[in-house]
Amino acid sequence: MYSYKTGIPQIDQATGGFDAGTNLLILAPSLSYAEALAYSLIRPLPGEYAIMLSTNERASEVIDQFKSAGADKQFVGVIDAITKSSTPAVSDTERFMFVTNPTDLTGIGIKFSHMVEMIFDGTFSGKETGLFPPPIRFCINSVSTLLMYRKLEVLYQFLHVMTAKLKKVEGFGVYILNCEAFDEKTVSLIKQLMTIVIEVKVERSDNYFRVMGIRGINADWHKFTISKGQVVLVS
């Protein structure tokens, strides 16, 4: 089974990377490095693909973020839930697909399936990576925004489907949720769908993370920063 390297030495050394089918929740407050952490986790390594469902940034901004994290944009797909509301005539391409807004879970699901199908049949980037099933990193940025548009029960069902699909295609999913914006019930319900949770906290402008759910890794807080798309632990 394929293992997804995280680029975080402590995790990769202890686990050899995350197993295919892992779904990871980043639980973080506002103004933290959660988003940068997510980009570092889903940056496709050689032979891999990444798909980002963006409810906060336009596709072009997402690609810029990937580029600054050192990713080859040919292997990155974006489902953009922002641009179409202001530019209704924007058309889908192989790597950029659009839904009108984050309420359109039907559209999001279909675009995701389309991208995965294209990755599987080798038409996504024009370059086949040679691995089968093709390793796919997927991120929802963010679950918090989706929760503002749809009810928790509906979103839970949607995420249940998405996490199950990720398992089926042996992908790796990363989901960002703002821990300050929702009550405990909401957070614990979303957690139920996940294999691993990374909690982020900010103290005196310093960011810390801890990993929950991996055997062999303790839940200590690690001070970190992000440099050139990589997580750097600060001692």
Added chain:
Amino acid sequence: MISTGMFGIDDMLGGGIPDGSRVLYSLDPGVDGQLFMISTLYSVLEKRQSCLVIIPHTTVDAFMHDVGHLRGKTIRAKEHKIAFLDSVDRERIQRSAVSGKAAEREWRARIQKLCTDNKVEVIFGYFDIIYEDFGLEKGLSLLSGSCPPDATIIIEHLNFGGDKLLESLAVRKSFDLILAIKSSFRPLPHFNYFTILYTSWSNQLRRSVPFLVRSGHVVPYIPKIVVTGPPEAGKSRFVASATELGMSVDRTGLEGDVTTVAMDFGWLHWQDFDITLYGTPGQPRFDPMLPVILNNAMGVVLLVDATSHDQLARARHLYKLITRMHVPIIVAANKKDLPGVMSEEEIRKGIGTGKNVPVLLISAHQKDEVRAVLESLVDSITRFIY
């Protein structure tokens, strides 16, 4: 009758959707099924019928662009009788309504007004948001109670409730037609199919059909039917007669006899289905190839020579092999026009088939008889529950 805009499906429904029906197109999450509703919308517009499209998840401009892009043909609002309630209307209702009840009243008032002003005959409703805002029963009554009683209502719904929800809707007779659009990883990865779960106007069994989306249309298809049988039963002839484009990998022996040494292959578009046929070699020495060719088949034609008792043992062996696949099977007994033809009973006994497997006596030279075999098999495939 309203055409679904998908002719193969119209045939399965007995000509289309009766006027005044309540129709549910239920989409499993992620399945590419938006063209079902869109095909019906285009069909209604082409007939110059007046319709109301309720799209609380998107704007009119974005919807028109997406629909035109998916179908490859733009809807010109001025040329058609089409009215909309979109996400902008929903926002206005949400902003102005002080309670859920007030919002419901406002939705009803708007639907009623648009129906009256535009003499609406067909309503297309994208139901997810309404379902979320008002619940299933209230959401349905909001649509059906606000439009003229003889209007047809067609709803698209993202189904998170699974088969259980659909079964309960069928039992409660909430709709006249429930068509579920699903995807599966078996027998092929990213395999899409639809199932006609319930119709109020006929007692037909549920039917499931795989489909492709091609050039803006839903095309029912059967990716693989395998024709197998003992040597010299006429498999290559059967595939050639059945298909428009057929070829065979054969070897000619020293005495001029021709034997298939790899497979027959043919394709046909028939009764709105795209069908691909694969023929196996019949000689036992090619048996290691059979599982490969049979893999992912949706139906199998077991072709036997109706004049040859000697081949029945081989046919019985093949029949045992294919019954393990749990797919529809039909036995076609070829060469019925030659002397010494066995009876259907003799053939059944020789092969060991039950009464549930059809046995048809044919001549593979007669295209209509070959097509009758395919028709029977396709019928079995579409009734098969995946």
